[in-house]
Amino acid sequence: MRIGELARRTGVSVRSLRYYEEQHLLPAVRSASGQRQYPESAVGRVELIQQLYAAGLSSKTILGIMPCMVTGEVTPLLLDRLTDERDRIDQQIAGLTSTRDRLDTIISASSDLMSRGERCTTHRLLPGEHLHDLCAPVEAAK
Amino acid sequence: MRIGELARRTGVSVRSLRYYEEQHLLPAVRSASGQRQYPESAVGRVELIQQLYAAGLSSKTILGIMPCMVTGEVTPLLLDRLTDERDRIDQQIAGLTSTRDRLDTIISASSDLMSRGERCTTHRLLPGEHLHDLCAPVEAAK
DNA sequence: CTAAAACCTGACACTGACGTCAGAGGCAAC
């Protein structure tokens, strides 16, 4: 398969695929004329790369854990890296969940109040202060 | 409070605080000599900004939803924005969870095998292919 | 055979949230 088809099938730009090769994430065999040739398995590999990118891993980090997916051997070092990343993602999820809940609280309270025709002006968003304390411009400091 | 203290108390760099002001996320009152003065409430505000940044919101997006936290009035438009962001975060969490599970599967299986002194060489990472299919360099294509 | 479409390399542009540096002024302690 050539690069254009792989791009179409994965929804990833040709430019990105070349970049992945540059980062040694997606090796490609070259035809006599120098064109990149990919096997079927490249589709899944690109999707894996995209997923890891979406999870906030850098190309260097992906490269670091790729060997275990390439050779199928999981050394203790690789296992450590995988565990580190998993834990990082767990933390990220925790943070996102907390942010989500915070937004959700506002959304529920607001739509609740709005449905009763009231204006939400006193709901606490930040600990220890009321909404209007956040009004710009910030007033005189201590 | 001056910028240095705010930086220390929030763990955010002075540069970032100035950047937040530039983005109209964190207004500051100026002393006669031009130095920024922040009220106590700025601490919570900075933390909120950081949390939203961590959730992947851009400064423009944060600015877009900030009014409801500033004026305390939640217009239907703002409610829409909040809901959009909450939904986006939900999707992000879903993606991360799936990635996490994927890593976790590898981790469990590998440590399992390693504890039995075996080498993990056939565990399926990508649908339809075995690990060693991912070996670089990729072999001849169709 | 020829034109269009796809591919190649190399390079520069861009975005966003900062880091960093230069040069200048402000402020408290001694």
Added chain:
DNA sequence: GTTGCCTCTGACGTCAGTGTCAGGTTTTAG
């Protein structure tokens, strides 16, 4: 006053992943 730390503005640097363009070769369709 002067020493030393804090702050100011302005500007350029960084990083990662991509977009985009130029100028040239290869493949494919008619």
